[in-house]
Amino acid sequence: MNTKNMSTKNVNTGKMNAEEMINRYVNEVGENLPGKSRADIEMELRSLIQDELDERNADSNDKPSAVVAAEVLREFGAPAEIAARYRPEEVLIGASLFPIYRKVLTITLSIIVVVQMAGLLLSLVENQSAAFGSMVAEMFASFWESILLNAGIVTLIFAIIERMAGDSLQTQAGKTNSKTKSTWDPYQLPPVKDPDRLNRGDLIAGIVVSLFLLGGLNFFFDSIGYIDLDAESRRIMAFFAPEFRQHIPWLTTAWALDVLLKMMVLVQGRWNRLTRWVEVGLDGFGLYVLARILMSDVIANVAVFTTLTKLTIGIIMVIVVIDMARKLYKLLVGRSSSFAAIHAAQVA
Amino acid sequence: MVQDDTQETTQDKILLELRRGVLLLAVLSQLQERQYGYSLKQSLNEKGLEINEGTLYPLMRRLETQGLLTSDWQVVDDVRPRRYYQISAEGASALASLTQEWRGLVAVLERLLENKTGG
Numbered sequence: 001m002n003t004k005n006m007s008t009k010n011v012n013t014g015k016m017n018a019e020e021m022i023n024r025y026v027n028e029v030g031e032n033l034p035g036k037s038r039a040d041i042e043m044e045l046r047s048l049i050q051d052e053l054d055e056r057n058a059d060s061n062d063k064p065s066a067v068v069a070a071e072v073l074r075e076f077g078a079p080a081e082i083a084a085r086y087r088p089e090e091v092l093i094g095a096s097l098f099p100i101y102r103k104v105l106t107i108t109l110s111i112i113v114v115v116q117m118a119g120l121l122l123s124l125v126e127n128q129s130a131a132f133g134s135m136v137a138e139m140f141a142s143f144w145e146s147i148l149l150n151a152g153i154v155t156l157i158f159a160i161i162e163r164m165a166g167d168s169l170q171t172q173a174g175k176t177n178s179k180t181k182s183t184w185d186p187y188q189l190p191p192v193k194d195p196d197r198l199n200r201g202d203l204i205a206g207i208v209v210s211l212f213l214l215g216g217l218n219f220f221f222d223s224i225g226y227i228d229l230d231a232e233s234r235r236i237m238a239f240f241a242p243e244f245r246q247h248i249p250w251l252t253t254a255w256a257l258d259v260l261l262k263m264m265v266l267v268q269g270r271w272n273r274l275t276r277w278v279e280v281g282l283d284g285f286g287l288y289v290l291a292r293i294l295m296s297d298v299i300a301n302v303a304v305f306t307t308l309t310k311l312t313i314g315i316i317m318v319i320v321v322i323d324m325a326r327k328l329y330k331l332l333v334g335r336s337s338s339f340a341a342i343h344a345a346q347v348a
Numbered sequence: 349m350v351q352d353d354t355q356e357t358t359q360d361k362i363l364l365e366l367r368r369g370v371l372l373l374a375v376l377s378q379l380q381e382r383q384y385g386y387s388l389k390q391s392l393n394e395k396g397l398e399i400n401e402g403t404l405y406p407l408m409r410r411l412e413t414q415g416l417l418t419s420d421w422q423v424v425d426d427v428r429p430r431r432y433y434q435i436s437a438e439g440a441s442a443l444a445s446l447t448q449e450w451r452g453l454v455a456v457l458e459r460l461l462e463n464k465t466g467g
Contacts, residue, residue: 051386077402085406
């Protein structure tokens with residue numbers, strides 16, 4: 001305990017007697033205690049301090065001095081410290097609720113990030129004449145406001161649930177644990193997820209989709225659209241404006257490279273570090289192509305479809321950025337999986 | 349220097365954790381007879397267990413909240429209220445279990461630590 005601070009912080013220390021010092025100490029401890037137990041703990045504390053003082057002053061007929069009182073109080077500890085020991089343990093969100101709280105918070109904040117970034121992209125496209133800097137600053141401020149507000153609301157809701165039902169949740173968790181102990185079966189354990197394991201179905205589906213898009217855009221550009229029912233000939237109205245043709249070589253390159261990568265992975269049998277890096281690189285290239293489309297003036301023959309397509313592209317770009325960040329994090333700082341280590345050892 | 353301080357703090361924490369469970373057992377063992385806070389502290393001190401007031405008194409109160417101790421106020425010398433504590437039936441049962449567990453643990457740890465120091 002820092003006695004130097006104590007002596008300089010208090011006023012009128014020279015004139016204070018033992019009784020006054022104890023009163024102040026007990027009051028200070030009480031200030032940090034919940035109301036319902038405060039009076040009882042204060043009375044007990046006063047009684048305990050008095051017992052200590054009596055023992056030390058047993059040989060004297062005088063009342064205990066402030067020096068002796070100060071010595072006793074220092075041994076008891078700082079008021080805030082001793083009050084903390086008397087207080088029941090309090091948590092905002094307990095261990096039973098915390099995993100669900102974290103999951104809900106992550107989902108909520110992810111949705112806000114996606115929506116806000118899509119909004120920013122759309123605003124940038126729609127208001128190209130406006131001052132870029134001030135628009136980004138405004139969106140950034142609104143972004144943080146939403147994040148803090150929503151995180152606060154989620155936390156508040158969980159704190160209320162904890163306060164209303166915290167004890168019963170812990171009891172439920174205890175019951176579940178004891179039940180789990182008796183019914184748990186090692187043979188029913190789920191397999192360990194191997195991040196580098198090949199999902200052939202997903203890869204083949206990805207290749208088919210890329211080829212389909214590639215062929216459609218290159219060979220049936222004017223046939224992608226809708227049938228105009230009002231016209232007598234019921235002809236097909238092309239969705240994409242002729243200006244969109246400038247993007248076709250870029251999109252073709254992106255999809256062709258994607259098909260090549262997926263075929264390589266299929267042949268190799270599993271993902272490895274190099275193919276993961278190439279995948280991130282292709283994601284980056286895809287983002288560049290999407291950004292080019294986003295910045296173009298016309299995409300569809302109907303103006304409203306241009307806006308809707310840009311909004312969709314904006315959302316796709318946000319999702320790709322988040323996915324890229326996740327992949328990069330795994331590549332740069334993530335631990336290699338035990339599967340990868342075993343596989344590497346087997347190959348060696 | 350900073351590393352030394354950190355190491356000291358970590359060791360302090362470990363020691364505190366080790367003592368926490370032991371103190372509970374010590375307090376329960378001494379409250380088979382009715383005692384007030386200061387007398388319990390003296391009793392533990394005399395038997396070689398040094399314990400700080402700021403640790404002991406809140407612990408007694410916590411054990412009472414958990415139902416392991418009972419307490420009542422008594423006015424001494426017509427002026428001084430004093431709170432007396434005694435082990436409850438639940439506390440006695442817990443003490444029996446804890447004592448058995450403690451003896452088993454001591455025996456095992458003695459063997460483990462002997463192996464460690466004996467190489």
